[in-house]
Amino acid sequence: EPEVTQTPSHQVTQMGQEVILRCVPISNHLYFYWYRQILGQKVEFLVSFYNNEISEKSEIFDDQFSVERPDGSNFTLKIRSTKLEDSAMYFCASTRDSVGNEQFFGPGTRLTVL
């Protein structure tokens, strides 16, 4: 069964460093998302992406964040200058089209900012 994959599974970084989180969505999916979940908190939407551009973004997704689909298979989330409060689980998700309801989630990347 096709699945969303994410790398790395765990990333530890120093405050102020840049990190890139990688995702490979399901191959025939067209809509991509990043969510985050701070430990003990709810899953929160960051950004959605379609047709090589951002469709929607939340208040969390400020100028420190960017997304890219560099090569037709990977979908990346970059945090330019990490803060302690960026420590969270970051989930990538994808869905096939605007009719399909289910967003399929990847296993997540646990980001720890020291």
Added chain:
Amino acid sequence: RKEVEQDPGPFNVPEGATVAFNCTYSNSASQSFFWYRQDCRKEPKLLMSVYSSGNEDGRFTAQLNRASQYISLLIRDSKLSDSATYLCVVSLLSGNTPLVFGKGTRLSVIA
């Protein structure tokens, strides 16, 4: 204002018990409704979509009351493997709109 509100639990129930979870949502424009399941430190996985007419999938039954902005999930004959956090999720439209998650209700099924 919490967009999706759930009782955090935990609900500790014996095997074979019936347990019900409730959820309320604040945005009356919400159009799509789901229950996701999340195991500890894992990704959310879709358990079932929720329709106005109510729907059932094996031991799981979901109900939606749009007038009250209320969603429920009933689990019958609980199994040890049902132990997880159950997330109530809504979105404005189907498909490519962001999902809005509740904080989840923790269920522990005890032997």
